[in-house]
Amino acid sequence: MSNKQQHPNLLSQGVFIFVYLAVLTALEFFVAVTFNSVAILVAVAVVKGALVLWYYMHVNKLSEGDESSHESYAYKSGTNRLGLWLFLVSDSFVFGGLMVMRLSLLGMTRPDLSQTLGFFVTAVLLISSFFMNRGEVELHNGNRQGFLRNTMITFVLGLFFLLGVIIVEWHAVPAIAEPILHLFGEPEGKPLLTASSGPAGAAFFMMTGMHAFHVLTGLILLVIVWINGKKGLYDEKQYPVEAAAVYWHFIDLVWIFFYPALYLIGTAV
Amino acid sequence: MKNNTLGRAFLFLVIAGAIGYGLGLGIDFAIRGGLKFTASVPSAFALLFGFTAFFFGLYGYRGITRGLVFQVVGTIIGAALVTGIRALLKREIISPFLFTEPAWVFGALVGVVSFFFGVGVMTDWVKWARGIDTPDHHEDEPGWQKYFGVSLDHKVIGIQYTVTALFLLAVGGTFALIFRTELAASGLDFLTLDLDVFNQNGPQLYNTLMSLHGMIMIVSILLGISGIMNYVVPLLVGAHDMAFPRMNAFAFWVAVPASVLLLLALLLGGFDTGWTGYPPLSSRAPLGVQMFFLGVFTAGWSSILGALNVIATVVRMRAKGMTAMRMPILVWASVATSIIALTATQLIGLSFQLVMFQRLFGMGFFDPSKGGNPVLFQHLFWFYSHPAVYVFVLPGLGVISELLPVFVRKPLFGYRWVAMSSLGIALVGFVVWAHHMFTSGMNEYLRVPFMYSTMLVAVPTGVKFFSWVATMWGGKIETPTPMLFVLGSIVVFLLGGVTGPPNAMVALDLHLHDTYWVVGHFHDTIFGGFVFPFFAAIYYWFPKATGRKMNEFWGKVHFWLMTPSFFALTLGMMFIGLRGMRRRIVDYDPTLGFDGAHLFLTVCAFLIAISILIFFINFFRSIKHGEPATGNAWNSRSPEWQVPSPMPAHNYEVPFEVVGEPYDYGLPGSKFVEFAAKKAGTH
Ligand code: HEM
Ligand SMILES: [Cu+2]
Numbered sequence: 001m002s003n004k005q006q007h008p009n010l011l012s013q014g015v016f017i018f019v020y021l022a023v024l025t026a027l028e029f030f031v032a033v034t035f036n037s038v039a040i041l042v043a044v045a046v047v048k049g050a051l052v053l054w055y056y057m058h059v060n061k062l063s064e065g066d067e068s069s070h071e072s073y074a075y076k077s078g079t080n081r082l083g084l085w086l087f088l089v090s091d092s093f094v095f096g097g098l099m100v101m102r103l104s105l106l107g108m109t110r111p112d113l114s115q116t117l118g119f120f121v122t123a124v125l126l127i128s129s130f131f132m133n134r135g136e137v138e139l140h141n142g143n144r145q146g147f148l149r150n151t152m153i154t155f156v157l158g159l160f161f162l163l164g165v166i167i168v169e170w171h172a173v174p175a176i177a178e179p180i181l182h183l184f185g186e187p188e189g190k191p192l193l194t195a196s197s198g199p200a201g202a203a204f205f206m207m208t209g210m211h212a213f214h215v216l217t218g219l220i221l222l223v224i225v226w227i228n229g230k231k232g233l234y235d236e237k238q239y240p241v242e243a244a245a246v247y248w249h250f251i252d253l254v255w256i257f258f259y260p261a262l263y264l265i266g267t268a269v
Numbered sequence: 270m271k272n273n274t275l276g277r278a279f280l281f282l283v284i285a286g287a288i289g290y291g292l293g294l295g296i297d298f299a300i301r302g303g304l305k306f307t308a309s310v311p312s313a314f315a316l317l318f319g320f321t322a323f324f325f326g327l328y329g330y331r332g333i334t335r336g337l338v339f340q341v342v343g344t345i346i347g348a349a350l351v352t353g354i355r356a357l358l359k360r361e362i363i364s365p366f367l368f369t370e371p372a373w374v375f376g377a378l379v380g381v382v383s384f385f386f387g388v389g390v391m392t393d394w395v396k397w398a399r400g401i402d403t404p405d406h407h408e409d410e411p412g413w414q415k416y417f418g419v420s421l422d423h424k425v426i427g428i429q430y431t432v433t434a435l436f437l438l439a440v441g442g443t444f445a446l447i448f449r450t451e452l453a454a455s456g457l458d459f460l461t462l463d464l465d466v467f468n469q470n471g472p473q474l475y476n477t478l479m480s481l482h483g484m485i486m487i488v489s490i491l492l493g494i495s496g497i498m499n500y501v502v503p504l505l506v507g508a509h510d511m512a513f514p515r516m517n518a519f520a521f522w523v524a525v526p527a528s529v530l531l532l533l534a535l536l537l538g539g540f541d542t543g544w545t546g547y548p549p550l551s552s553r554a555p556l557g558v559q560m561f562f563l564g565v566f567t568a569g570w571s572s573i574l575g576a577l578n579v580i581a582t583v584v585r586m587r588a589k590g591m592t593a594m595r596m597p598i599l600v601w602a603s604v605a606t607s608i609i610a611l612t613a614t615q616l617i618g619l620s621f622q623l624v625m626f627q628r629l630f631g632m633g634f635f636d637p638s639k640g641g642n643p644v645l646f647q648h649l650f651w652f653y654s655h656p657a658v659y660v661f662v663l664p665g666l667g668v669i670s671e672l673l674p675v676f677v678r679k680p681l682f683g684y685r686w687v688a689m690s691s692l693g694i695a696l697v698g699f700v701v702w703a704h705h706m707f708t709s710g711m712n713e714y715l716r717v718p719f720m721y722s723t724m725l726v727a728v729p730t731g732v733k734f735f736s737w738v739a740t741m742w743g744g745k746i747e748t749p750t751p752m753l754f755v756l757g758s759i760v761v762f763l764l765g766g767v768t769g770p771p772n773a774m775v776a777l778d779l780h781l782h783d784t785y786w787v788v789g790h791f792h793d794t795i796f797g798g799f800v801f802p803f804f805a806a807i808y809y810w811f812p813k814a815t816g817r818k819m820n821e822f823w824g825k826v827h828f829w830l831m832t833p834s835f836f837a838l839t840l841g842m843m844f845i846g847l848r849g850m851r852r853r854i855v856d857y858d859p860t861l862g863f864d865g866a867h868l869f870l871t872v873c874a875f876l877i878a879i880s881i882l883i884f885f886i887n888f889f890r891s892i893k894h895g896e897p898a899t900g901n902a903w904n905s906r907s908p909e910w911q912v913p914s915p916m917p918a919h920n921y922e923v924p925f926e927v928v929g930e931p932y933d934y935g936l937p938g939s940k941f942v943e944f945a946a947k948k949a950g951t952h
Contacts, residue, residue, distance in 0.1 A: 070585075070586070075585075078585070079512050079513075079581055079585045079586075082580075082581050082584060082585060083512065083513055083516075083577060083578075083581050086577045086580055086581065086611060087577060089611065089612060090573055090577065090611050090612055090614075090615055091615070093612045093613070093615035093616060094615045094618070094619055097615065097616050097619040097620075097649055097652075098619070100645075100648075100649070101623070101634065101645060101649070104642060104645045104648075105634070105640065105641065105642060105645070195626075195630045195631065195632045196630060196631030196632055196633065196639070198633065198639055198640045199633060199634075199639065199640035199641060200640075201632070202632035202633050202634050202639070202640075202641070205630075205632065206623070206626065206632065206634070224398045227400070228398075228399075228400040231400055233400050
């Protein structure tokens with residue numbers, strides 16, 4: 001807690017990073033619908049990923065820590081932080097494997113889905129990450145109310161994303177899905193993408209399914225830190241909030257790569 | 270443990286097993302309208318009921334018993350739920366295995382999760398989530414009882430792992446003896462076509478036993494190395510426990526429901542894919558394959574979380590002065606193993622999961638008629654399963670390097686190189702997986718690069734051998750039982766090592782693939798890299814855990830019976846393999862002239878089994894009756910031997926500081942560690 005002075009900067013830093021990410025996401029979309037250069041799409045995704053890793057997930061915190069006593073809260077938090085990151089490394093192998101599966105089965109083709117809808121859900125997740133970051137910084141600043149408010153917004157947006165994917169993209173509730181898909185320019189009577197309809201469907205459902213499962217667990221974590229935060233449990237010992245935030249950003253990070261893989265690169269089949 | 274407790278447990282096992290069997294028989298009768306005594310449902314019920322009642326008799330309704338009850342009830346509730354939904358959708362709801370496949374899969378999943386809550390590994394986490402603090406440590410019950418419930422002590426968990434590993438070794442070994450007996454002569458001898466056990470005919474049962482032998486042994490290895498690492502690593506680095514004690518307990522308890530699922534795979538129709546589970550065979554295999562997939566998937570989490578814990582412990586909890594280049598080799602090896610287990614394991618989980626979904630939802634990942642690609646499965650699968658072989662052997666090789674200097678009273682030769690070679694093997698191991706696929710129809714241009722990368726592994730492995738030989742050179746070699754097993758490991762692993770490169774040569778492998786040559790090869794690597802060192806480690810650290818030594822005489826009998834039989838077994842396997850004996854088949858052509866060889870191999874297998882039986886008896890007897898050994902039993906420099914045995918609950922009462930090199934045996938005046946209190950005394 002020695003760097004209290006910097007906190008206002010952290011809040012505005014969050015805004016800047018969000019603006020960068022938003023611009024890059026728009027750029028990505030533009031590239032995809034105009035000249036569809038895979039190289040540029042990959043490069044943009046990598047830059048976005050790096051921004052999230054560094055500024056939202058603050059991976060650099062891994063190397064800092066209070067070495068004086070193994071029993072201090074700071075030292076134990078450092079150990080927990082390492083544990084969390086190891087878990088995320090492990091988890092990324094699942095997503096990496098799914099990516100390999102997608103590239104192997106679909107190559108330079110992609111599922112035939114509304115790109116604007118994809119852009120929309122991506123934006124929702126991106127904005128949720130912004131609020132998550134704000135929530136974490138507010139808590140760090142000692143503003144419990146700000147933390148609770150921002151975490152709540154993150155949760156609502158995350159839930160919105162999850163329901164959007166399941167209800168609309170998966171067509172789980174056709175009565176809701178139909179009009180929305182129509183709104184996003186999907187023609188009437190277009191054959192549905194289903195899990196068993198072919199490689200595109202299989203890859204799409206598997207990848208979004210695995211991601212959605214992680215969103216669900218992230219939401220549960222958010223509920224937990226919100227409730228405990230309300231009780232004031234994290235005013236001093238803040239590591240659990242950091243963990244929930246890093247996990248939430250990780251979910252966003254995965255989507256930064258899954259989104260172009262499913263909605264942008266190659267030609268629709 | 271009182272004898273009448275054990276007697277009661279067995280009595281309960283028999284009674285509950287019989288009740289379960291009767292119940293299952295009734296259900297089966299209702300399904301099929303006829304009595305069949307060897308059907309799946311009665312056997313599955315007998316297993317689950319009997320198992321649970323056994324632990325009830327032993328330990329009462331808590332800990333593992335409660336976990337198993339929760340698992341059984343959870344499975345039934347989950348399966349009933351899916352069955353209910355299917356009934357509403359007017360799909361079929363009943364099968365010869367009672368529930369339909371989706372119902373079983375979902376039920377099994379619910380069962381596993383229920384187990385965690387039942388056994389109590391989630392209790393503290395649930396409290397944390399509700400904002401309630403818990404004490405850092407929980408006091409364990411005294412005596413043997415603590416091993417049957419959740420304990421957070423890494424030493425208890427290490428022993429839980431080890432004993433579970435030994436149990437699975439016995440199960441997998443029994444399977445091997447059964448199918449080895451079938452192979453003793455050509456022609457179908459007792460696993461005949463008209464046999465009908467667990468909904469399988471004889472050859473199908475052979476396939477199931479062979480496949481489960483493979484996977485149960487692999488899970489046994491994973492638990493065995495976790496046992497060694499859990500018990501020893503915190504002691505070697507001077508930590509009071511692992512970095513995350515609750516996750517440590519969780520990682521162990523995951524393995525228990527996983528083992529139950531693997532056993533259920535045998536009873537619920539079995540499967541004929543081998544442990545590799547390749548589609549398209551696995552996408553058409555009986556229900557058992559789903560239980561197999563789920564069991565492996567669950568056990569995988571044990572491996573992943575255990576690895577995470579080891580890395581965090583080594584990075585964050587080392588004693589003062591233990592710089593990277595002063596860490597014991599076993600610690601280096603554990604880190605290298607854990608790096609693989611942490612990351613690659615996800616890929617076997619994923620590949621099996623994809624086949625599960627292919628079966629459940631018709632997603633065509635590996636189904637060419639739906640645009641899928643079966644070779645993709647093999648890539649995902651071997652991306653784990655090749656590195657996995659290093660997960661199996663690296664801790665064992667670490668044990669060799671750790672123990673050798675103790676028994677030759679000389680410094681370990683080339684410490685730095687040996688430390689780095691573990692990491693080298695682990696990293697190179699990530700880029701060799703496709704050497705299992707030379708005949709699989711993968712892209713031709715991949716063959717030669719994978720051939721060379723595979724050969725490259727021989728370099729860091731060779732470093733280890735040089736070090737071992739040079740360490741022994743001119744040493745004062747003593748050969749108590751642990752050292753015998755160390756020497757055995759080296760020789761057996763050498764045999765496994767030199768039979769590997771021929772497989773890596775594409776031109777040769779086209780002929781060797783899927784023959785008994787390969788079976789001989791990998792048994793050599795696994796025995797040399799895991800089984801022998803595992804026994805060495807048990808004989809060596811047994812006094813640390815119990816304060817008693819295992820019996821030397823019977824230890825030597827174990828060694829001298831097992832080693833020659835094992836050599837004969839694998840050399841024989843390779844011999845008939847080179848002459849064209851296919852692997853994974855229940856029968857062979859008598860005109861090949863292998864009958865005599867196979868009979869010989871079966872005899873060898875039984876001799877190995879007898880030697881391991883001797884080990885088991887020695888192990889359990891020595892806990893109570895072994896020769897007391899509370900001091901530095903092997904005259905070692907390692908910190909855990911500088912304090913009395915058995916180890917106190919929170920390890921070192923006074924912390925130690927590392928002041929020298931770990932393996933400077935025989936150098937006068939050199940010291941590895943110094944204890945704070947002792948230091949004050951000697952000044
Ligand atoms: C008494 C000791 C053992 C005997 C007699 C034995 C025998 C065999 C035989 C005959 C096979 C080949 C089956 C076939 O291809 O038809 C086999 C496969 C296998 N064994 Fe063993 N084995 C023993 C111990 C072990 C141990 C200790 C391990 C591991 C630590 C192990 C791991 C494996 C594996 C991974 C396979 C491959 C299974 C598959 O292809 O799916 N075995 N064993
Ligand atoms: Cu391999």
